[in-house]
Amino acid sequence: MKFGGSSVSSAARMKEVATLVQSFPGERPVLVLSAMGKTTNNLLAAGEKALHCGVPMTCYIEEFSVIKDLHVRTAKELGIDQAVFSDLFEELGMLLTGIALMKELTPRTQDNLVSFGERLSTRVFAAYLNKIGVKARQYDAFEAGFITTDEFRNAEILEATYPAVAKRLHEDWRRDQAVPVFTGFLGKGEKTGAITTLGRGGSDLTATVIGKALGLREVQVWKDVDGVLTCDPNVHSLAVPVPCLTFDEATELAYFGAQVLHPQSMRPAREANIPVRVKNSYNPHVPGTLITKKRDMSETLLTSIVLKRNITMLDIVSTRMLGQVGFLAKVFSTFEELGISVDVVATSEVSISLTLDPIKIWSRDLIQTELDNMVTKLRKIAKVKLLQKRSIISLIGNVERSSLVLKKVFSVFEELGVKVQMISQGASKVNISLIVNDSEAERCVRELHSAFFEQEIAISKDLPAGIL
Ligand SMILES: Nc1ncnc2c1ncn2[C@@H]1O[C@H](COP(=O)(O)OP(=O)(O)O)[C@@H](O)[C@H]1O
Ligand SMILES: N[C@@H](CC(=O)OP(=O)(O)O)C(=O)O
Structure with a gap:
């Protein structure tokens, strides 16, 4: 415990x-x-x-x-x-x-x-x-x-x-x-x-x-919230607990910035296949969230929305001096050389958009001079735009149904008039990441939450007892 x-x-x-x-x-x-x-x-x-x-x-x-x-x-x-x-x-x-x-x-x-x-x-x-x-x-x-x-x-x-x-x-x-x-x-x-x-x-x-x-047999982590919630309760007060999660979902959620769990914490539990229960010590009778290896995802569209603010993004377009393979290799070797970790990536044949891992930035005190140094190096092979004050909105859920998720997401963004600057679907297949301006991010999360979670709640509340 x-x-x-x-x-x-x-x-x-x-x-x-x-x-x-x-x-x-x-x-x-x-x-x-x-x-x-x-x-x-x-x-x-x-x-x-x-x-x-x-x-x-x-x-x-x-x-x-x-x-x-x-x-x-x-x-x-x-x-x-x-x-x-x-x-x-x-x-x-x-x-x-x-x-x-x-x-x-x-x-x-x-x-x-x-x-x-x-x-x-x-x-x-x-x-x-x-x-x-x-x-x-x-x-x-x-x-x-x-x-x-x-x-x-x-x-x-x-x-x-x-x-x-x-x-x-x-x-x-x-x-x-x-x-x-x-x-x-x-x-x-x-x-x-x-x-x-x-x-x-x-x-x-x-x-x-x-x-x-x-x-x-079980690890219990007792916190001040009713479990892992559908989004950060400080961003949106209508967040509700997620009853079940897989280790993969919980890892993505933590890695993409949900403060509720440490990003590495699921690894030992996954390796030993030990369920992790997130409970509220202020409200112990609420069931909380149970995190296990597998769960039935057939009814799930989205599990949780995570917001990570104050992200630095790079737009890198090849000057075509190098071939396609040489270009990608050169870009990533530059990051390796400088010890900078990359978070979200989207590529085409001649361009890469990516975000820099803020945890690594914090731990290494990556400062403006280091960012400038990185841009100078990359400019030898590409046109580079450094874009700051961006947010990553990560949608954790059933990516088997990603077309439906994206359809809903883009209708929300369309209505809000917000431009998505980059989009990436994680290799672990439980995460879609969208990059927007910091100033628009919280509003986007609230509207996405409303579209994915509150409408279902509203409908279920309206139904007569016995139908659910
Ligand atoms: N998706 C989320 N679900 C639950 N809590 C979240 C979420 N995102 C952010 N939080 C924040 O995480 C806090 C709990 O994590 P933390 O402060 O590390 O707890 P503790 O210190 O008790 O271990 C909550 O109070 C809440 O503000
Ligand atoms: N006390 C440490 C470690 C920790 O896990 O704290 P908490 O469980 O309150 O998030 C911290 O604040 O980072």
Whole structure:
């Protein structure tokens, strides 16, 4: 069972989570926790301030006090001893001082800094479970077998993790049966031995990795929404839960920007064929979304609409100096050389339109000079237009019925008077991506949602009971 930041944001929420854990008395749950509420963002902000504020001022950084107050208050309200985390606050204070002293915040230091969020929340929650008589043991994932690449801020789980985690837990269980409370999001770099993080939202991945390592029957990820919804509820309030998804659909949805799941999190579940259930810790009786290998798609047209904003798009037209094969090869080798990842692609014989992967852009701090460098290189073989402030609208669903999907999509766009700048159907056959201007994107999502989901709801609501 994984509980996200919103599920453990206060003492009251932790008490509810403890009740939820106890509501599966016949099971032996393994728990994964994220940092409390906004703690990860507050740690990142504290690190940025430490860079500039000077050593004597680090103890006055506002976010540092907010994090301390939250954990001290929570410990008091839960009636647990603050000794479970006092050492960590001392260490965190020293780390902020170190950043101020060196005026340096590398990705490696940043990962160490944000690790305090999960290290704190798990200590508090495990202490509370023990206090109420549920025997629990806290685990720092980086000390308990999570071995990753050394790509700080976006580390990948290595295969050695699975046997290491299983061995550690089984050995401990043999000694005494306690509920494990694992830090989500964290690992240990293979070569450096330093703390790494799995990318934002990485606790979902921690949960499925443990699921695969132990061969569990089900992985549950508890959030603040009634499951995976038909679109981002912040974009459109009429979004409704999707009852079932396949691993492929969930992966596409996450990869194309739905914050609800970490993009890599489905991989261990798919490999071990373990169902993943997305549930709402604020509304536990709602069934949520069940993600499995296969499902009946015959009645499905569309599952969910995902919006990814602030995308950079490139239009590349060959100057015909190179043949067709040489042209495509040269374009992609330029990206490889520069270490830039491509997201959506549409090609013709002499032109390519593509979008650049914003996750890679973020993690490598791809800045304007790098984009300019890339354009300069490509201009040697092609005419290049760099188009910024674009959005990708991804339609996840049954691409067996893509003609019908596209017919509906284009009638919506026609009515809105919006021009689609690029269109691409994913190789995984569950995704159609459309590129539009940022300024038009939210309106498009709302209208598409209305066309694909709300009309059916409206019709079904009008029908007399018994017909459905
Ligand atoms: N299609 C979607 N379905 C559900 N939630 C979504 C979707 N797209 C974006 N979200 C956002 O994802 C949030 C849940 O994910 P996240 O914040 O990572 O949860 P947690 O921190 O509890 O693990 C929701 O509050 C919602 O705002
Ligand atoms: N705390 C980390 C990891 C995580 O998974 O968080 P959440 O489950 O709240 O999305 C983050 O904010 O990215």
